[in-house]
Amino acid sequence: MSVSVTRSTDGRPDGPGPAAGPPVDIEPPTPQTRGKLVLRRFLRNRLAVAGLATILLLYAMAFLSPLFAPWDYIEQDYTAFLQPPSLSHWFGTTQIGGDVFAQTMRGLQKSLTIGLLVALISMVVAATVGATAGYFGGWVDRCLMWVVDLLLVLPSLLVIAILSPAFRGDSWLLFVVLLAAFAWMITARIVRGMTLTLREREFVKAARFMGVPSWKIIARHIVPNMASILIIDTTISVGLAILAETGLSFFGFGVQAPDVSLGTLIADGTRSALTFPWLFLFAGGLLVLAVLAVNFVGDGLRDALDPNSLGRGSSPDEAEEPAGVRVPAA
Amino acid sequence: MTGFLARRFLNYVVLCLVATFMAFSLASLTFDPLDKLQGRNPAPPAEVIEAKRAELRLDDPIPARFVAWAGDAVQGDFGRTVTNQSITDQLWRRVGVSLRLFLLGTTLGITVGVILGVAGAIRQYKASDYFVTLSSFVILSAPVFLIGTLLKVGALQLNQGAETPLLYFTGEFTPGFQGSWSAALLDRLQHLVLPTLAIALGQIALYSRYQRSAMLDVLGSDFLRTAQAKGLTRRKALFKHGLRTALIPMATLFAFGFGLLITGGVFTERIFAWYGMGDWFIYGVEQQDTNIVATVTLFVAVLVLVSGWLSDVLYAALDPRVRI
Numbered sequence: 001m002s003v004s005v006t007r008s009t010d011g012r013p014d015g016p017g018p019a020a021g022p023p024v025d026i027e028p029p030t031p032q033t034r035g036k037l038v039l040r041r042f043l044r045n046r047l048a049v050a051g052l053a054t055i056l057l058l059y060a061m062a063f064l065s066p067l068f069a070p071w072d073y074i075e076q077d078y079t080a081f082l083q084p085p086s087l088s089h090w091f092g093t094t095q096i097g098g099d100v101f102a103q104t105m106r107g108l109q110k111s112l113t114i115g116l117l118v119a120l121i122s123m124v125v126a127a128t129v130g131a132t133a134g135y136f137g138g139w140v141d142r143c144l145m146w147v148v149d150l151l152l153v154l155p156s157l158l159v160i161a162i163l164s165p166a167f168r169g170d171s172w173l174l175f176v177v178l179l180a181a182f183a184w185m186i187t188a189r190i191v192r193g194m195t196l197t198l199r200e201r202e203f204v205k206a207a208r209f210m211g212v213p214s215w216k217i218i219a220r221h222i223v224p225n226m227a228s229i230l231i232i233d234t235t236i237s238v239g240l241a242i243l244a245e246t247g248l249s250f251f252g253f254g255v256q257a258p259d260v261s262l263g264t265l266i267a268d269g270t271r272s273a274l275t276f277p278w279l280f281l282f283a284g285g286l287l288v289l290a291v292l293a294v295n296f297v298g299d300g301l302r303d304a305l306d307p308n309s310l311g312r313g314s315s316p317d318e319a320e321e322p323a324g325v326r327v328p329a330a
Numbered sequence: 331m332t333g334f335l336a337r338r339f340l341n342y343v344v345l346c347l348v349a350t351f352m353a354f355s356l357a358s359l360t361f362d363p364l365d366k367l368q369g370r371n372p373a374p375p376a377e378v379i380e381a382k383r384a385e386l387r388l389d390d391p392i393p394a395r396f397v398a399w400a401g402d403a404v405q406g407d408f409g410r411t412v413t414n415q416s417i418t419d420q421l422w423r424r425v426g427v428s429l430r431l432f433l434l435g436t437t438l439g440i441t442v443g444v445i446l447g448v449a450g451a452i453r454q455y456k457a458s459d460y461f462v463t464l465s466s467f468v469i470l471s472a473p474v475f476l477i478g479t480l481l482k483v484g485a486l487q488l489n490q491g492a493e494t495p496l497l498y499f500t501g502e503f504t505p506g507f508q509g510s511w512s513a514a515l516l517d518r519l520q521h522l523v524l525p526t527l528a529i530a531l532g533q534i535a536l537y538s539r540y541q542r543s544a545m546l547d548v549l550g551s552d553f554l555r556t557a558q559a560k561g562l563t564r565r566k567a568l569f570k571h572g573l574r575t576a577l578i579p580m581a582t583l584f585a586f587g588f589g590l591l592i593t594g595g596v597f598t599e600r601i602f603a604w605y606g607m608g609d610w611f612i613y614g615v616e617q618q619d620t621n622i623v624a625t626v627t628l629f630v631a632v633l634v635l636v637s638g639w640l641s642d643v644l645y646a647a648l649d650p651r652v653r654i
Contacts, residue, residue, distance in 0.1 A: 149345060150345055150348055150349060150352070152589075152634075153345050153346070153349045153631050153634050153635065154349050154352070154353065154627065154630070154631065155589055155592050155593050155630065155634075157593045157596065158353070158596075158611060158626075158627060158630060159352075159353070159356065161611070161612070161615050162353060162356045162357050162360060162615060162623055163356060163360055164360075164615065165360050165361060165362070165615070165618060166359070166360035239471065243473050246473055247473055247474075247475070247593070247597070250473075250475050250597070251600075251612055253615070266473075266475065266476060266479075267475075270475065270479045270601070273479050273482065273483060274482065274483060274486050277483065280476075280479065284472075284476045284479075284480075287472075287473070287476065288468065288471050288472045288476065291471035291472075292467060292468060292471040295467065295470070295471055296467075
């Protein structure tokens with residue numbers, strides 16, 4: 001789960017291709033486009049392909065199953081309380097006769113959507129902050145990195161928990177924003193480190209001497225050259241965001257009833273986990289499956305996009321920051 | 331080197347202070363401690379609520395409240411809860427409970443993780459390596475609350491199988507336990523196993539992943555070949571030269587692993603009903619209690635920064651290039 005910053009920047013930034021976005025230099029003749037190469041390398045990794053298939057399957061299941069499932073997630077079956085899995089209730093029922101299958105699918109929808117949104121938002125924030133800090137340097141850099149340090153001191157679980165009474169009853173989108181607000185710091189540090197080296201490269205200097213404004217250089221030349229790192233990191237953040245969301249919802253600080261997420265389902269289920277295991281086993285199993293699949297895809301993407309990396313979990317040595325140490329936020 | 335560490339330390343102290351201030355302000359802004367009182371049925375008279383308001387100094391500006399709290403905290407008085415109990419009375423017992431969990435978790439996590447990582451690297455692509463790799467992937471994808479619950483279920487099965495309670499999963503000791511010194515120790519041990527396991531599993535998975543790849547890097551290096559060429563046995567070369575080099579990146583990882591440990595601790599304490607700092611934090615948020623939240627935040631910030639500082643020191647101890 002690590003991306004060695006120094007190694008991966010070497011030689012790649014001026015590599016052309018759709019993912020990298022052509023900088024102002026001349027394209028060397030390549031027999032194959034980079035996209036095709038990356039795709040082939042990715043497809044060779046069986047675990048990553050299986051992970052991708054699993055994620056697509058989970059998404060399809062979460063969003064399509066309500067169309068044909070016999071029960072809705074808020075419906076109650078007054079003839080079946082706490083029944084184990086059966087033909088009419090595929091995952092069993094809860095204390096008040098709710099259908100566990102419908103609830104789990106609804107929770108899966110929420111958790112997957114939140115994970116994806118949080119990862120995307122935090123990637124944008126991380127790229128902006130990191131590139132700005134690295135490009136301008138000086139006091140801008142020092143201020144931004146100090147904020148990053150400060151936010152890293154406080155585990156995000158604690159901060160969001162403190163804020164939770166304020167947004168109770170508000171929409172879950174606010175919860176997404178909060179999760180994203182505390183998930184970008186480590187990526188920002190990686191981006192900053194890469195920007196420091198990119199800044200000194202000829203094509204950036206050329207753009208600067210031609211009078212291109214700074215924000216345009218960052219948007220056109222710096223960020224596109226880190227596309228692969230950002231893609232890899234976003235993928236890994238999806239898994240972390242899902243874990244953070246479920247963790248907070250587990251304590252009741254996240255998604256609020258009557259809506260459900262995998263976290264709230266597991267929290268409800270664990271209370272009677274010892275006697276009625278179906279209440280949390282399905283939600284728990286799907287959660288682990290989803291995060292595991294996302295992690296495999298992230299690993300596969302890294303191997304495919306970044307040939308210099310040493311493969312899965314390459315060592316954090318030499319990197320300015322142990323980039324791979326994306327410890328779950330919650 | 332000493333100067334560098336001293337500067338880092340000073341920076342950390344400032345970060346601690348700012349982090350606590352941030353938590354204190356956020357909590358003061360979002361919490362409404364009078365809510366519980368006002369929501370009572372029958373509603374308490376207005377004077378009672380006003381008295382509570384004055385007692386909690388809710389009309390003062392937040393920075394003034396923080397200065398008052400921090401001033402007392404420096405002298406060892408962390409204020410009172412909303413229900414007017416002393417925080418300091420509970421504090422040290424809870425710190426002890428949490429630290430025990432954290433220390434055992436890290437020690438076990440690092441030791442077992444490093445051993446598994448090294449073993450995996452030396453026996454790369456053997457069945458044991460695949461097993462450890464796969465299990466650590468699964469564990470890293472599973473939240474602590476799920477692992478904890480599964481451990482509980484497993485312990486229940488075990489107890490039923492053995493027909494006597496072998497492992498307990500509520501509290502840190504049996505309340506009102508009477509017995510000899512050794513029996514009491516055994517009782518505590520029986521309560522200790524599951525929470526420690528819950529928190530250590532994630533750490534083991536994390537460290538073993540990184541130790542494995544760090545060791546693989548080292549295994550292919552020239553200096554190891556040289557060490558063997560000059561006559562060291564492979565075992566000696568691996569452990570005297572290889573392991574030490576491979577441990578260097580672990581020092582940085584240590585600081586980050588600690589964050590994971592703390593959030594893991596919150597879940598573990600809640601699930602196994604250990605009254606530690608993590609449990610207190612959740613209680614504080616539920617009771618809308620600013621002082622409890624600020625105290626726990628300070629504790630967490632100090633822990634995170636001490637571990638960061640420790641990892642700097644460890645790095646220097648392991649890597650001679652850092653020492654100037």
